[in-house]
Amino acid sequence: MISLKIEKILNIDKISLVMIFCGILDKNFARIKDIILIIKVNNSLREDIMGDYIFTITAVFQIFVFLISSYYAILSLFGLYRKKDKKEFEPQKSFALIVAAHNEEVVIGKIVESLMDLDYPRHLFDIFVIADNCNDNTAKIARQHGAKVFERFNKDKRGKGYALEWMFDKIFKMEKSYDAVSVFDADNLVSKNFLKEMNNQMCEGYKVVQGYLDSKNPDDSWITQSYSVAFWSTNRLFQLARKNLGLSNQIGGTGFVVNTDILRKLGWGATCLTEDLEFSCKLILNGEKVGWAHDAIVYDEKPLTLKDSWKQRKRWMQGFADVASRFWVKLLKKGIKDRDIVAIDCAFYIAQPFVLLLLTVAGILTFIQINTSGVNIFIVNYLLDEPLFWKSFSVFQFLLTPFVLLIERKFSKKLFAMLALYSTNVFAMKYLIGSKPTLLAAGEAQVAFVVVFLILTYVFFGKAQFKRFFWYLLYGLYTLTWIPITIQGIKDKDKKEWSHTKHVRQIGIYDV
Template sequence: MKEFISMMGEFVYNFVICGINVFQVSVIILTMYYLIISLFGFYKKEDKEAENCKPEKKFALLVAAHNEEMVIGKIVDSLKELDYPKDLYDIFVIADNCTDKTAEIARKHGGNVYERNVSDKRGKGYALEWMFARVFKMDTKYDAIAIFDADNLVSKNFLNEMNYKLLKGYKVVQGYIDSKNPDDSWITQSYSISFWTANRLFQLGRSNLGLSSQIGGTGFCMDTETLKKLGWGSTCLTEDLEFTCKLVLNGHKVGWAHNAIVYDEKPLTLKQSWNQRKRWMQGFADVFSRFFVRLMKRAVKERSFITLDCALYTMQPYFTLFMAASAVISLIKSFSGIDVITLDGIFRDIFYSSQSSYSQYAWMIFSIGQFLFTPIVMLLETKLSKKMFGVFALYSLNAVVFSEIFRYLRDNGKYKEFLITHHLAIENVNKGYIIPSIEYTVLITIIYIMMFVIIIGMIDRRYSLKIFIWYMLFSIYTLTWIPITVQGILNKDKKEWSHTKHIRQISIQEVE
């Protein structure tokens, strides 16, 4: 009986390990998939044709607003200053269920205001659908409709870029969503870093690969006839993703205009950020439940990589949780030594399989590149000065410092046993090497950061230190996606709208 129980226990254990490995391999494949896409975002072709393209398309510019008296005037002003023939665009403001002076201020600044009061159908998606119906019936016929949020500011060349993309055959085009307040707090800085990297690595990366970009909720335009034919019908909390899925299912793809910039105001506090991102995840989970299977079926049936990519994009909430679970499995492995596949384990096996200096240098280069990946993107996007990039490059040498300290301790016999005994290193008997543990890495990282902060503080007490600390806090912002995603998935059927209150005005001249 004991032998049977032991055999069954071993069977269950092996079955669980097998399942974990299948899960881990799936996560690694998805991770590598997104990594490959991101690498294509490093290439940016300078396209001068847009500057010389003759303005032809006539645009209706729609601004959705709910109690936005603080910022509505600035978005209307920036739209009036666009470098595009004034007779080829009109500005419309949708004052949706407003109880303040949004409509009055928008009119004073020159916007065509349409007031909507439907209390049981609140939200941007409903407001847009309501306004689209009115635009379609106007005597003036518009070739395309562009969408903006009330807190946006728009670059002067926006419509020139959109006109160019529409003339090239795209039916829907997304512009570059930038931040108009990146230096307000560590939260706005974290938001900005997320958008800058997403724009460059994934939006531009997809565009370079011929895939569909993703509508970002604001700063995009749609061909009017295509919108009429498909219908809007996107009224969930992430109407942009919903409409993207509808477009892809109907054989269209979203174009990307990297130089058509819209400046968006980011939340100042963690609480505001939490509520907004929770709403995004609720909408993502809702769209996933309604579109993922349909997209996958279409992808398989038509062998469409564009549709497959869109289907995978709707998985974002679940992929976030998969990544978190994979990280936990890696952590458990570091403590227990269970024999499961992990991404960091694969890299460690590659770089630590040999004790030669070449493998050590390769690991150092890999670690430095991993840390500098995002700062390089920020540098390419001119969001980071060369001075600050130098600061981050200097900090990235922690990989060299760590390796040298560890090599010294490892090569001295009396310290090797100490490292393993105190869980600062893990010994792989079969492969004949030891590697630093999580405890060692965390300990050295904390000490190094503290030393680096002191040094920067002594050299430059203001800007450089602030940006450095905020960048370090970006990892905390990233980690908050995990509980936010859980909340979003659990509450995917709730449709309450979360309004972010704006407390100041910023003009287009202040951000360009």
């Protein structure tokens, strides 16, 4: 017991302790001094070895995260270019347009009107509405607007995936056949050229095609603008980039078409919380690719509040984590075995919840490195030890999304110019508050910088641009909320409860 206490106090091991007692018994105190010196050296070496071990583990982790981030960053750059010439085909394909609806009496009329007004031969498409477990006037209103309504009641199998699987089976058994089915949500509005663009892509050989997902209500709140920014940038940097590189796009839950033969062959079978992602994985495992129609626009209503947004995005992350747990290994095996970059890319995509957690840990390590003296754990600095490079890279990252929104005509040139000027704070802060400010001083300076630019934006560009500028800054907060949402989603990935988003107002196609 005494030896254990001494061992703890002196921070030495049992062998070293025995050596000291041997020295005492021999009454050779010079030997004891030598032994203690050796022990100190051994302890120092042990600490160095442990430090090297931690350093190595950290290096492997951070370099791995850096490479993944670089993959996504490089990939996104291919979305900046868009081919101007595209093939046009005469209307050939016939479509069954399916709207999945659960208690959507407020919005169902507008989506049916929007589909009725499509610029495509009327005999080549029919509109079907699934009134799924409804106890309101959804079915009645849909019929009044000219849709063919099928009412479904099943309390055990609830959710869009089950409703679609039920409806597809009915489509297959109809006397009239269709070349493809197209899926929409009840709150959607559709651009008049939607079926023309889908016809073009299918005539080029694609059996599954996803349309451009836009927003009906980007200016309702900072949450709706954050959603809209995320979708606008994803359309360009993720979807169009993959189209340009010949990779597979991803089905986005609404606004997509599927060839009926491939649907019959593979079966829908996608009844998880993100049935679109699940079906995308099945397609790629069977050698198919999803096409992209950048001009086939579907307008979607975004949640107004953080609470509603949180519930919806948690459901997405539950589905993502569920699909990743079931398909990641299969996709990676196929990618390696068949040297299929499409499958490998899809494996990277469905691993996003886990990649986000890795990025979070890397961010925490970076914060510790910056704000704690004597800690050298930000390994990437050793690879590129150049502050100017990292500051320039930060500006590039900050401006990439606004630049995409500029070329997509979602942000004005004035707003982009103001954001570009604002991004110079990375360089300006050093001259304003010094190179080693306190955390409080740095925070106060950042707040003052934001306030100055908000005032300048309001004075020179007006209230509308001021609001967009301020809300875009809050987009960073929206992005951070993905971290706890992702953790919750991974934790609850096996729970299948459906979270319904309630819609409270009507927006027509001419209002967007």
